[in-house]
Amino acid sequence: MLFTSPVIVGLLLFTGYPILASLYYSFCNFPGLRPPVWIGMGNYLQLIKDPLVTKSLLNTAAYAAGSVPAGIAVAFVLALLLNQPVRGIAVFRTIFYLPSIVPAVASSVLWLWVFNPQYGLLNGVLGLFGINGPGWMADPVWAKPALIIMSTWGVGGTMIIFLAGLQDVPREMYEAAEIDGASDLQQTAHITLPFMSPHIFFAFIMGLIGASQYFTQAYIMTGGAGSPANSTLFFAMYLFQNAFHFFKMGYACAMAWLLFLLTLIATIVVFKSTARYVYYRGDNQ
Amino acid sequence: MLIALGAVFAAPFYWLVTTSFKTNANISRWPPQIIPDPWTAQHYIEGVTALPFGLYLVNTLVICVFATLGTVLSCSLCAYGFSKLRWKGRTLLFWIMLSTMMLPYQVVMVPLFHVFSKLGWVDTYLPLIVPAFFGNAFFIFLLRQFFMTIPLSLNEAAKIDGCGEFQIYSQIMLPLAKPAIATVGIFTFMGAWNDFLGPLIYLFDESKYTLALGLQMFLGQYGNYFGRLMAVSTLLILPIIMLFFATQKSFVEGITMTGVKG
Numbered sequence: 153m154l155f156t157s158p159v160i161v162g163l164l165l166f167t168g169y170p171i172l173a174s175l176y177y178s179f180c181n182f183p184g185l186r187p188p189v190w191i192g193m194g195n196y197l198q199l200i201k202d203p204l205v206t207k208s209l210l211n212t213a214a215y216a217a218g219s220v221p222a223g224i225a226v227a228f229v230l231a232l233l234l235n236q237p238v239r240g241i242a243v244f245r246t247i248f249y250l251p252s253i254v255p256a257v258a259s260s261v262l263w264l265w266v267f268n269p270q271y272g273l274l275n276g277v278l279g280l281f282g283i284n285g286p287g288w289m290a291d292p293v294w295a296k297p298a299l300i301i302m303s304t305w306g307v308g309g310t311m312i313i314f315l316a317g318l319q320d321v322p323r324e325m326y327e328a329a330e331i332d333g334a335s336d337l338q339q340t341a342h343i344t345l346p347f348m349s350p351h352i353f354f355a356f357i358m359g360l361i362g363a364s365q366y367f368t369q370a371y372i373m374t375g376g377a378g379s380p381a382n383s384t385l386f387f388a389m390y391l392f393q394n395a396f397h398f399f400k401m402g403y404a405c406a407m408a409w410l411l412f413l414l415t416l417i418a419t420i421v422v423f424k425s426t427a428r429y430v431y432y433r434g435d436n437q
Numbered sequence: 438m439l440i441a442l443g444a445v446f447a448a449p450f451y452w453l454v455t456t457s458f459k460t461n462a463n464i465s466r467w468p469p470q471i472i473p474d475p476w477t478a479q480h481y482i483e484g485v486t487a488l489p490f491g492l493y494l495v496n497t498l499v500i501c502v503f504a505t506l507g508t509v510l511s512c513s514l515c516a517y518g519f520s521k522l523r524w525k526g527r528t529l530l531f532w533i534m535l536s537t538m539m540l541p542y543q544v545v546m547v548p549l550f551h552v553f554s555k556l557g558w559v560d561t562y563l564p565l566i567v568p569a570f571f572g573n574a575f576f577i578f579l580l581r582q583f584f585m586t587i588p589l590s591l592n593e594a595a596k597i598d599g600c601g602e603f604q605i606y607s608q609i610m611l612p613l614a615k616p617a618i619a620t621v622g623i624f625t626f627m628g629a630w631n632d633f634l635g636p637l638i639y640l641f642d643e644s645k646y647t648l649a650l651g652l653q654m655f656l657g658q659y660g661n662y663f664g665r666l667m668a669v670s671t672l673l674i675l676p677i678i679m680l681f682f683a684t685q686k687s688f689v690e691g692i693t694m695t696g697v698k699g
Contacts, residue, residue, distance in 0.1 A: 155518030158511040159534060162571025167537045170545035177547060233439045247443050253677055255631040257649040258670040261656055262453050265663055271465045273452045305449065312689060365541050368633045372653050391543050396638065401547045408543040
C-alpha cells in the first residue's frame with residue numbers, strides 16, 4: 153500500500169479531483185478568473201446550437217475516417233514487406249520507423265514545406281507527372297487530405313506492432329497452404345489476416361482514440377486558427393480555443409465530456425461490430 | 438517495392454536536411470538541387486541565434502530530466518506494489534488506475550490548469566514536472582507486467598535473508614528490471630522532448646519556452662524563412678534520432694511490449 157502511495161495521491165490529485173471539478177464546471181458559467189456559477193444544462197444546450205461544434209466534430213470524424221484505415225493499411229503493407237528475408241531489412245525498418253518519433257512540431261514544420269504550393273516537394277513531384285497540385289494546407293478541400301497523408305508518414309509504431317505479430321504466425325500454416333497450392337495473395341488473406349486480426353483491432357481502437365483527440369499538428373500548421381475556412385478546426389482544437397483563448401472554461405469542460413462520451417460510444421460500437429471478425433489464438437488471451 | 442516505399446518515407450527527411458543547407462536563392466528553385474550547391478551553414482547560425490536555441494535547449498532538458506526521473510521512480514515503486522505485495526484493494530485500485538487511461542486529457546485539462554494557477558505554478562515548469570512524480574498509469578502497467586515475470590520465490594528468499602520490502606525493491610527488482618525501466622525512461626524523455634500541448638498551456642514567458650514551443654513561435658515569425666525553419670527542425674529532430682540509435686533495442690522491445698501485450 154505504501155509503495156503505491158504516489159499513484160494513490162496522484163490519482164486523487166491529478167485525476168480524481170479534476171474529473172469531478174470538470175463535471176461540475178461543465179454545468180457552470182466559468183470565465184476562469186471569477187468563480188464558476190451554476191447554469192444547469194446551459195453549456196450542453198449551447199453545444200447543440202453551436203455551428204462550430206458540429207463543424208469541428210465533422211472535421212474530426214472525416215480525419216479519423218481517413219487516417220485510421222489509411223494508417224493501418226500502410227503499416228500492414230510495410231510490416232509484410234519487412235517480414236521477408238531480404239538483406240538490409242534493419243535499414244528499412246529504421247527508415248519506416250523514424251518518422252513516428254519525430255517531434256510533432258518539427259514534422260509539422262517540415263510538412264508545411266513539403267505541402268508548399270509553389271516550392272514544395274509534393275507539388276514538384278506531381279508536376280513531373282503533369283499534375284497541377286492543389287494548394288494543400290491553403291485549400292479548404294485539400295487541407296484535411298494533406299493532414300491524413302502526413303499522418304500515414306508516422307505509422308512506424310503500428311508497423312512494429314504488426315511486425316511482431318507477423319512473427320507469431322505459425323510457419324507450418326504457410327507450408328501447408330503452399331502444398332495445397334494457395335497463392336501468396338490467398339495466403340495473406342486467409343492465414344495472415346485472421347492471425348493478425350487482434351493486432352489490427354488494437355491498432356484500430358488506439359487509432360480511433362488518437363484521432364478523436366487530434367490537435368498538435370493541426371494547431372501548429374494553422375497557427376491555432378483551424379484555417380482555411382475552419383476546414384482544419386478539429387474538436388480538440390476548438391475545445392482548446394474555448395478554454396484558453398475565449399476563457400469559456402465551463403463550455404470547454406462540457407465539450408470534453410461530449411468528446412469522452414462520443415469516443416466511448418464509438419469504441420463500444422467497434423468492439424461489438426467487429427468482435428466476430430477478430431480471431432484469438434489459444435485460450436491465454 | 439521495399440526500395441520505392443523506403444524512398445518515399447525517407448524523402449521528407451532528405452528534403453528537410455538539404456533545404457537547411459541550401460542558399461535562399463536555391464531553396465525556391467525548381468527542379469530542386471538534389472545536393473546543395475553551395476553548402477551553407479548560414480541558416481543554422483541565424484536560426485540558433487534568432488531562437489535563443491541554447492536557452493530553450495536548457496529549458497527543455499530541465500523538464501525532460503526531472504520528468505524522466507520522477508516517472509521512473511514513481512512508476513517502478515508503484516509497479517512493485519501492484520505486482521509483488523498483497524494488500525486489500527489492490528486489484529480494485531489497479532483497475533481504477535487503468536480505467537483512467539480511457540479518459541481524454543481534455544477532460545482534466547481545465548481543472549488541472551485551475552489547480553496549478555491557484556498554486557501559483559502557472560508559467561513555471563512545475564506543472565510539467567511534478568505530476569511525473571505521482572506515477573503514470575500506462576508505464577505502471579508496463580512495469581507491473583514486467584515484474585510479474587520475475588518469480589516470487591526470489592522475494593521469499595530475500596525475505597528469509599532479512600531483506601525489507603524496500604531493500605528487495607531497490608537491490609533486487611530494480612537491477613532485474615533494467616530493460617523495462619530503460620524503456621520507460623526513454624519514452625518519458627522523448628515524450629517530454631516532443632510535448633507541445635503542456636508547454637503551450639503552462640508557459641507564457643518567452644524566456645521559459647521549450648524547443649518545441651520555440652519552434653512554433655519561430656514558425657509564426659519567420660513563416661517564409663524555410664531555410665531557418667528547416668535548420669531548427671533538424672536540430673530538434675537530431676537528438677531524438679541519436680537517442681533512437683543509441684537505444685534501439687529497448688525501443689523496439691518497448692513498443693512491442695506495450696503494443697502486443699497492452
